[in-house]
Amino acid sequence: MNRWKINLIVLWFGQFLVMSGMTMIIPFLPLYIQELGVMNSEEASVWAGIIFAANFLTSFIAQPIWGKIADRYGRKMMVIRSGLGMAIVMTLMGFSQTPLHLLLLRMMNGLISGFVPAATSLVSANTPKERIGVAMGSLQSGAIAGTIMGPLIGGVMADLFGFRMIFYITGSLMFLATVFAWFFVQEQFNRKEASKQNDLSVLQGFRQLRAIPQLPALFAVTFMIQFALMSSMPQITLFVQHLVGNVENLAFLSGFVGSVMGISNMIASPLLGRIGDRKGSEMVLKVSLLGAAITFIPQIFVQNYWQLLIARFLFGIFMGGMIPSVNALIRKHTPEGMEGRAYSFNSSFLALGNLVGPTLGGFLVGWITIRGIFAVGAVMLLINLYWVHRKLKAFRNHTAAS
Template sequence: MVRWRINLTVLWIGQFLVMSGMTMITPFLPLYIQDMGVTDPHEVAVWAGLIFAGNFVTSFIFQPIWGGLADRYGRKVMLLRSGFGMAVVMTLMGFAASPSHLLMLRVLNGVISGFMPAAVALLSTTTPRDKIGFAMGTLQSGGVAGSILGPFIGGLLAEWIGFRPIFYITGGLLFCASLVALFLVKENFDPAMAKKQPKISILESFNVLKQAKELPSLYAVTFIIQFSMLSSMPLIPLFVQELHGPGNMLAFYAGLVGSVTGFSNMLASPLLGRWSDRIGPEKILAVCLIGAALSFIPQALVTNIWQLFASRFMLGVFMGGMLPCVQTLIRRYTPNGMESRAYSFNASALSLGNMMGPIIGGAVSGWLSIRGLFIMSTVMMLANALWVRQTLFHGRASDKTEIQS
């Protein structure tokens, strides 16, 4: 196999295991907290929210730090640091004796995270430019597949072997994936050249990167994708109940509606990534932004569960084209030697969307209802599409004018 394909295969497996490990805890987290001796329902809910969010809070803060170190010491080093570190922390979660222990370990997991931006940066610097869109789409499909199957696998394993062994198995799989990456993943990195680069702080790095006016708009795309998806996600079961009415299979339908977006995203990502290599990532990103924005409108108007299912499926198709195009364009507009920092800021934007989406969505749902949240997502995505058009397409047009003159 060509070297970049070997890297892609190994990193896809690692991405799948990381994301499935992160989401595997979702179905049984409240039950695991109860198993630790917490019985009050409100207290269980508070602990579950804190534990789930703790990982994203520290991840948002520390991603740029690891990105700067990756540009200086190598992306593979940061990849292995994150992979082996999360393997240890995930295993220790199985030994947690109280919710506070589990919260501290989830916070620590966010501190040492960084597998995804390191994998994206490494792949972007080792893949031929005419294959980057396909590689980014395929890599994203691994993360999405892990996010979809993680809760399903976690629920099954919880029934078969109990809660604690799940963490031991996940930690072992992460360790094995990191070991495979150690021996098989190769990168093009010149330490001597990297050391010649001036040392700059996180804030200075961001100031340098934002001089490329395209990057802030691309970071906004990543934030809005996560914000739009997660602002309504906690209310989906109640919306399904409203559409379906009381009866059997309610939990099944709620899970189906929640997972269908990820499923269509996983199918569409490699295909749209390959198309972006042929016709340009800017065009695919523009179409997907507008398509995703318009896909939220039918969700606000549905009258039965199957209409919601179909509109969520279409949303996932358009979502599948956005992140690969964003990652491809970030590589294009990032100065050489700052790739990891650029991708780490994008990962922070993703974590911020994961945090703010459920919080703001829950806060305003009393005024807007979930149907209003869908319309809010439409407006946000259309505004972002205008920003992207202004920065990407007008920027290229002005560049051509300057060249011609």
């Protein structure tokens, strides 16, 4: 088997284990906070929101620093560093005695995280250019599969073993993923040559990447994707309740709406990545942005649960084409030796979308309802489509002229 395929398979499982571990705590986080002594449910919900967001805040700050180090010393080192660090921190979360302990550990987890951007950078730099689309799509499907399965596995294990044991199991799985990456992932990387090229500070590196017009546009796509997804995500349960009423299986119905979108995303990502290798990632990105904006529209007008389910499934298909295409295009437009920084900055914008989306969505939903949030998401994606078209068209015109 080709080396790039072995790297892809190992890091697919690594991303699956990391993302499932990161999302396992979602179903029981407020309950774990109550176990730590916060018995008031409203206060526990506030703590849960702060603790959940803390990881994204520190990750947004730290990712560019790790990206600079990755470009200088290698991406495999960053995969191992982040995997081992998160395994330790996740295990320590099981020993928390107060919500403050858990908050500080979540902040630390954000500071040392970086498995996904490091894995993405490593795969992109060591995959033949003609296969970059399918590689990015397949890698994305691993992260999505982990995101889907994580809450389900976490809920089952919480019932079987209790809350604290989940952190110990999750830490062990992350450690296992790191060990596999250590032994089976190989990277073509010339550290001596890289040390000569990467003396730029983080700020200087960002300025250099920002000067390439296509990259800020692509970073913005990543932010918009996460913003569009996360701005409505916390309100989905209440929307489902509005559609079906106070039925006994409300939690299941709400969870299934999120799962069906993740399933279509997971299926579509490698398929659209393969199409990107044949027809061009730019075309797939534009079609995906347009399709995601269009499939937001029926969500505004749905009148029953099944209409919402179908609309979210279709929405997930087009979401599955965006991140892999963005990653492939980032690789195309990034100068050699700066891939780690480019993907880390992209990861920072992803974390920013995860942070801003739920916050702003929760603020706006009181004014315009969740149907209005869907409309805002559609408009933002269309604006982003126009911006990306202009920036990438300018690159093609410049290339043709030269």
